[in-house]
Amino acid sequence: MSARGDTWLWILQRASALVLAFAVLVHIVTIIYAVRHGLSAAAILLRTAGDPWWLGFYLIFVAAAALHAGIGMRVIMREWTPWRGRSLDFAALLLALGTLAAGWRAALGLFA
Amino acid sequence: MGETLHVAVWRGTAAGRLVPYEVPVQESQTVLDVVTYIQRHLDPSLSYRFACRVGMCGSCAMTVNGVARWTCRTHVRRVARDGRLELKPLERLPVIKDLAADMSAFFEKWTRAKGTFVPQGELPADFAVVPPGTPQRRAADAGIECIGCGVCYASCDVVAWKPDYLGPAALNRAWTLVNDVRDAGNAERLKAVAGDAGCHSCHSHQSCFERCPKAIDPTASIAGLKRATAWAALRGEL
Numbered sequence: 001m002s003a004r005g006d007t008w009l010w011i012l013q014r015a016s017a018l019v020l021a022f023a024v025l026v027h028i029v030t031i032i033y034a035v036r037h038g039l040s041a042a043a044i045l046l047r048t049a050g051d052p053w054w055l056g057f058y059l060i061f062v063a064a065a066a067l068h069a070g071i072g073m074r075v076i077m078r079e080w081t082p083w084r085g086r087s088l089d090f091a092a093l094l095l096a097l098g099t100l101a102a103g104w105r106a107a108l109g110l111f112a
Numbered sequence: 113m114g115e116t117l118h119v120a121v122w123r124g125t126a127a128g129r130l131v132p133y134e135v136p137v138q139e140s141q142t143v144l145d146v147v148t149y150i151q152r153h154l155d156p157s158l159s160y161r162f163a164c165r166v167g168m169c170g171s172c173a174m175t176v177n178g179v180a181r182w183t184c185r186t187h188v189r190r191v192a193r194d195g196r197l198e199l200k201p202l203e204r205l206p207v208i209k210d211l212a213a214d215m216s217a218f219f220e221k222w223t224r225a226k227g228t229f230v231p232q233g234e235l236p237a238d239f240a241v242v243p244p245g246t247p248q249r250r251a252a253d254a255g256i257e258c259i260g261c262g263v264c265y266a267s268c269d270v271v272a273w274k275p276d277y278l279g280p281a282a283l284n285r286a287w288t289l290v291n292d293v294r295d296a297g298n299a300e301r302l303k304a305v306a307g308d309a310g311c312h313s314c315h316s317h318q319s320c321f322e323r324c325p326k327a328i329d330p331t332a333s334i335a336g337l338k339r340a341t342a343w344a345a346l347r348g349e350l
Contacts, residue, residue, distance in 0.1 A: 006307030007345040079273050
């Protein structure tokens with residue numbers, strides 16, 4: 001990839017990390033809350049269903065995670081294996097899109 | 113004093129071996145003094161590199177007890193363990209023979225990082241005045257005393273993992289030029305130092321900073337390049 005492309009990936013990696021730092025915190029606090037209060041799956045769904053804020057939060061969270069994982073795995077592969085070029089870029093893109101699809105499906109499942 | 117230093121010295125090329133020598137201990141003895149003693153008194157076929165002996169030229173760096181150091185200003189009493197020294201050529205570079213590493217790749221990367229001053233058009237009539245208090249001048253000053261010894265390069269994990277990584281010294285040099293207000297080569301330079309082989313591969317381990325004999329912080333310079341290239345990309349100039 002070009003210097004410009006690599007630099008943009010780096011910027012996106014930093015930006016997604018910024019989002020993740022906040023989102024992971026909210027996510028973990030939510031998990032602790034749910035466990036402490038012994039909430040069942042049904043009780044959780046009752047709280048998230050139809051709530052546009054939770055939907056919006058998880059859509060953004062998943063997008064940041066997908067971006068961060070895709071870019072990060074590409075960097076790790078380039079550093080630790082001889083894998084380079086288009087095939088690696090494509091594999092990283094596939095990982096990101098797969099994470100995005102699975103994550104958004106789950107987020108929509110909480111909403112609807 | 114009559115004490116003896118037990119020195120194991122790398123002999124041969126990559127497929128060499130450590131050869132033991134015994135060198136008399138002297139007051140204020142440097143590691144370079146030890147190597148010179150071996151060559152003059154014990155084995156004249158020993159190859160090593162030095163020039164100034166006072167920490168200016170950057171040619172005498174070696175691996176001393178596992179750590180890259182400038183040998184001319186490293187006192188034996190500070191680094192010897194139980195009267196023992198192990199001397200090897202710099203790591204991350206091919207060995208020419210004995211303690212002389214091939215620095216070609218190291219300096220080629222300075223060229224690839226556009227570490228050369230690019231003048232702005234016509235030669236000015238007088239010296240350019242660069243006020244010492246400006247942020248750019250301060251940033252350039254912080255990295256300008258590099259003597260090109262290769263200690264940072266030999267200590268860098270990323271260089272070990274990625275052979276095409278430009279390395280701390282070349283990137284530090286590029287950063288001093290990015291901050292040189294007289295220079296006109298930044299558009300090309302930022303392109304050269306961005307991306308996978310450049311500043312974005314740095315993990316900020318800071319081994320370069322820890323081991324630099326001139327106390328330069330290449331990690332900070334590389335962080336500066338990350339910022340500069342990111343802003344250039346955002347402005348569409350990269």
